Amino acid sequence: MRLRRTTVLIAIMSISAVLIADGHLSGILADSPRSQATELANLAGRLGIEIVTADPVFPIATAHGAIEGRSADPDEIERFAAIFASEFRRYPAALMRKTNLKRVVLCSELNFAAQRRTVIPDFDHDTLYYDVGRGSYDETYVRKVIHHEFYHLIDFCDDGMLYEDAAWAALNPAGFEYGSGGRNAQDMGGTSLLTDKFPGFLNHYSTTGVEEDKAEIFANLIVAPEYVAARIRTDRTVESKSKRMKELMANFCPSIDAGFWPDSK
Numbered sequence: 001m002r003l004r005r006t007t008v009l010i011a012i013m014s015i016s017a018v019l020i021a022d023g024h025l026s027g028i029l030a031d032s033p034r035s036q037a038t039e040l041a042n043l044a045g046r047l048g049i050e051i052v053t054a055d056p057v058f059p060i061a062t063a064h065g066a067i068e069g070r071s072a073d074p075d076e077i078e079r080f081a082a083i084f085a086s087e088f089r090r091y092p093a094a095l096m097r098k099t100n101l102k103r104v105v106l107c108s109e110l111n112f113a114a115q116r117r118t119v120i121p122d123f124d125h126d127t128l129y130y131d132v133g134r135g136s137y138d139e140t141y142v143r144k145v146i147h148h149e150f151y152h153l154i155d156f157c158d159d160g161m162l163y164e165d166a167a168w169a170a171l172n173p174a175g176f177e178y179g180s181g182g183r184n185a186q187d188m189g190g191t192s193l194l195t196d197k198f199p200g201f202l203n204h205y206s207t208t209g210v211e212e213d214k215a216e217i218f219a220n221l222i223v224a225p226e227y228v229a230a231r232i233r234t235d236r237t238v239e240s241k242s243k244r245m246k247e248l249m250a251n252f253c254p255s256i257d258a259g260f261w262p263d264s265k
């Protein structure tokens with residue numbers, strides 16, 4: 001499936017609800033004594049993006065269905081913001097420009113086309129939506145999701161193709177065919193747990209589609225580098241995919257060089 005990018009951006013946020021690029025903040029976090037506000041404001045300023053923490057506007061119409069959600073509880077925002085800032089801080093501003101990411105919206109009860117989602121990359125409006133409550137019981141999962149979904153934006157921007165990558169698929173064991181896509185495994189227990197049960201893949205979720213396979217390699221190279229390194233020692237396919245991912249990223253954005261990837265030792 002090929003997605004078409006629209007170039008029309010819709011201004012959907014009131015100024016009081018966003019962190020704007022110069023680091024200004026006025027929103028629910030501004031009043032919190034435990035506030036991540038300064039951290040988020042600095043991050044937004046450095047990356048040149050908006051981070052929306054209050055009063056997000058819904059629904060958002062996209063070419064593929066409506067995005068729905070609502071304002072999140074300030075305490076949930078606070079918890080998520082700490083994790084989000086520590087993960088997004090890894091990225092250079094150059095990567096934001098390459099992906100055209102303009103805005104990150106932190107919200108709750110996130111839905112896409114009436115299906116509950118943890119994260120939605122909105123290619124039509126250069127926006128990433130994060131449900132700050134779902135999955136918050138597992139911090140490592142949240143950290144991976146942050147990178148996994150951002151990678152979908154990268155994957156789309158590098159060649160306009162999300163659901164096809166013949167060169168990547170050719171790295172798979174002979175005869176392997178991907179499943180029916182990540183959406184059909186969203187609620188399957190254990191689908192994203194790291195395991196060596198699927199040779200050539202990091203987990204079950206990676207087997208559901210080439211786009212999920214790539215996003216899982218990307219996210220785990222950042223959040224679980226020791227696990228990936230251990231798999232590489234016995235799995236040539238995982239090794240090839242890790243190498244290919246680093247090549248793809250360096251080609252897409254030269255700032256993502258060897259120094260970007262966390263040490264696996």
Ligand SMILES: [Zn+2]
Binds near residue numbers: 148152182211
């Ligand atoms: Zn995904």
